[in-house]
Amino acid sequence: MNHLQSLIAMFQNHQWFAFLFIIGLIGFVVYRIADWLQIGFVKTFPQPEDLKKLPEAVYESKRRRKMSRAYKSFWKGIANWLIQVLITVLAIPMVVVFLFKQGITYGWIYIILIAFGYILNLLFSKYFSLWTPASLRTDTSKTSQNVLSKGNLIFHAWGIISWSGPAYLFWSYYETNGWVGSIFSMILSQTIQLLIFIYTIKKSAIPYQEYDGLSKEFKKSLQKYLQDQGLRDDEVGVLENSKMGPNAFATGLFGYKQIILTDELIKGYKDKGTDFVLKLGDNTIEAIVAHEMGHLKNHHIEKSIAIGTFISGLVTVGVYHLFSSNPTSYFFFEQSTTHQILLYWGQAIFNLMLLYPLTFFMMTRAQSNEYEADSYMLETNGCKNGQDFFHQMRHIAPVSNHPFWHSCNMTHPDPYVREVRMIEWTKEHCK
Ligand SMILES: [Zn+2]
Structure with missing residues (x-):
């Protein structure tokens, strides 16, 4: 039997496989349509x-740079998915059969596949992951972590071994x-992974009361808010040299929790290649903490x-x-596999088709x-609502996304939509 015949036989023997494949294909096509809409929109x-x-x-x-990114994302998306389909559907069975014919036992082939998956994960982790569990952080923009950094190597090893x-x-x-x-x-x-993450982040963060870059008035005001919310002072901290840009996030497992602000968010962040500097006032930083509080609560x-x-x-x-059959x-696996x-x-x-x-x-x-x-931030601290943050973010990224592309790809709502919501709220509730 040739490979095409065994593929057809597999679709007949296992109809769920065809179903999975169609789901995967629809997802892929929908995402490329979103990319295409994005190009026209930008x-x-x-x-x-x-x-x-x-x-x-x-x-x-x-705008022009964003256009070229949108074009690239369209073509990259196609290339990546096709390569992944080829690797997963074809290359893995072929490697298994080939190695077995060389006299290698299935136990060793399993180990070779794990190493193979590990390397693929490292190389392609920006685009897809075979075993890496979902990111445990919230509110991080794309971290520009080096593929070969120690943290990344351990993270993927843990993912595949576990x-x-x-x-x-x-x-x-x-x-x-x-x-x-x-x-x-x-x-x-x-x-375990989440607990280690919270523990590490707690160790590297400087409690906000001890951080020099924040004003006395800010510390006093935030302390009052945190007391109302039942959070301790050491549960809000500043992370230095995080390479995350101006960012904030909350993490926690029930009682064990932490809110993090990066120092770039506090000190100010210069938009590369322009004169613009993102610099937030005390009230805006407090609003960001209140937003993170909303994630925790x-x-x-x-x-x-x-x-x-x-x-x-x-x-x-x-x-x-x-x-289990x-x-x-x-496909063309041997009886003894x-x-x-x-x-x-x-x-x-499964991972590829559900991606x-x-x-x-x-x-x-x-x-x-x-x-x-x-909403939580508005309900608890509404007149300090951070509209300024969204406005400044828009100076750095002034071109909006196509609404459909945005809902396919982004973790946060459109900053313009958020800014408008805050402005309306201020008009209605604050003097
Ligand atoms: Zn958030």
């Missing part, structure tokens, strides 16, 4: 009249029922982890059951969380 986006300090030439160059180790063991002992163990390990590994981090775990759990159950019914290898392959296929649908779902949820956090 092309004709007029310069906002309310951004007084933004010279026309700067605006034009920002998946493949349990999968190997639990299938050996319990076969199809091993999914229970795999899900349990996943929850354990994510909890609404338990957004815990909820995101619960939903992420639930979805990964469903996928785990699916992988264990759908890849005779190995020869999957171990099921651990099928699980590895199955997980990779876009899940990204869309996660972005929708993230944006609704941000809206909720803004």
